[in-house]
Amino acid sequence: MTTVSATNSPDGTPITILITGKVATVCLNNPASRNALSMQVMIDLEKTFTDLGNRGDVSVIILEAAGPVFSSGHNLKEVMSDNRKQVMSDLFNQCSQMMQVIVNLPKPVIAKVNGIATAAGCQLVASCDLAFATESSRFATPGVNLGLFCSTPMVALSRNVSPKHAMEMLLSGEFINAEHAAHIGLLNRTAATEEELDTLVDDFARRIASKSPLTLKIGKTAFYKQLPLSLADAYAYTSEVMAENMQTLDAKEGISAFLEKRSPDWQGK
Numbered sequence: 001m002t003t004v005s006a007t008n009s010p011d012g013t014p015i016t017i018l019i020t021g022k023v024a025t026v027c028l029n030n031p032a033s034r035n036a037l038s039m040q041v042m043i044d045l046e047k048t049f050t051d052l053g054n055r056g057d058v059s060v061i062i063l064e065a066a067g068p069v070f071s072s073g074h075n076l077k078e079v080m081s082d083n084r085k086q087v088m089s090d091l092f093n094q095c096s097q098m099m100q101v102i103v104n105l106p107k108p109v110i111a112k113v114n115g116i117a118t119a120a121g122c123q124l125v126a127s128c129d130l131a132f133a134t135e136s137s138r139f140a141t142p143g144v145n146l147g148l149f150c151s152t153p154m155v156a157l158s159r160n161v162s163p164k165h166a167m168e169m170l171l172s173g174e175f176i177n178a179e180h181a182a183h184i185g186l187l188n189r190t191a192a193t194e195e196e197l198d199t200l201v202d203d204f205a206r207r208i209a210s211k212s213p214l215t216l217k218i219g220k221t222a223f224y225k226q227l228p229l230s231l232a233d234a235y236a237y238t239s240e241v242m243a244e245n246m247q248t249l250d251a252k253e254g255i256s257a258f259l260e261k262r263s264p265d266w267q268g269k
Contacts, residue, residue, distance in 0.1 A: 031067025073119025
């Protein structure tokens with residue numbers, strides 16, 4: 001178990017990082033601010049994910065938060081302190097850039113939610129590759145209630161759930177529970193208690209981390225790249241990806257290990 005020195009933003013929001021085996025856990029650790037995504041926190045998160053993405057000893061990343069709120073989204077006090085258009089553009093562009101770093105990271109990112117995720121906090125959950133939550137967790141895109149439509153959260157949300165379910169959340173601004181969030185595709189699964197959530201996420205993370213890191217990178221990259229393509233283009237692209245994947249040492253090792261009924265020895269090549 002390795003504790004990486006935490007980042008500590010000027011507004012007092014630390015982001016702690018714990019590495020156990022090949023799994024890194026990133027924790028938003030300022031319950032007092034409802035783990036709000038200030039400009040500095042988003043800069044710190046982007047750097048944290050980028051650094052972990054470049055580490056050879058990390059295969060999977062878990063994103064969790066301390067306290068009853070996973071993240072309340074943007075820091076509204078910060079927003080109101082200076083809401084000039086350029087300042088707001090910089091803020092929302094930083095948020096969008098940070099979310100894209102998660103999607104484009106060569107390693108799977110798992111959201112582990114035990115509490116409330118709203119607005120950009122809900123966007124953060126939707127941007128992760130997998131998401132699990134306790135049954136008591138709730139989700140919302142409540143910007144419409146404040147006169148500020150959740151337009152950037154809409155991007156990630158609409159890529160997770162159907163248009164009508166996304167519009168229901170965006171237009172009503174109301175909370176949905178974890179069961180419904182799983183039903184519409186925002187979550188993979190739910191757990192009855194925090195302890196069960198720990199076990200569920202740890203199990204998934206360990207199983208994923210046991211795979212070839214190169215294969216995970218190839219697969220995640222291909223998954224998001226093929227999504228916007230036409231059916232024919234998607235098949236053409238993924239056929240080429242599989243042909244290239246087959247040339248890797250890990251693919252040959254994995255198939256050989258399966259045929260020989262032994263555990264593979266991944267080389268990441």
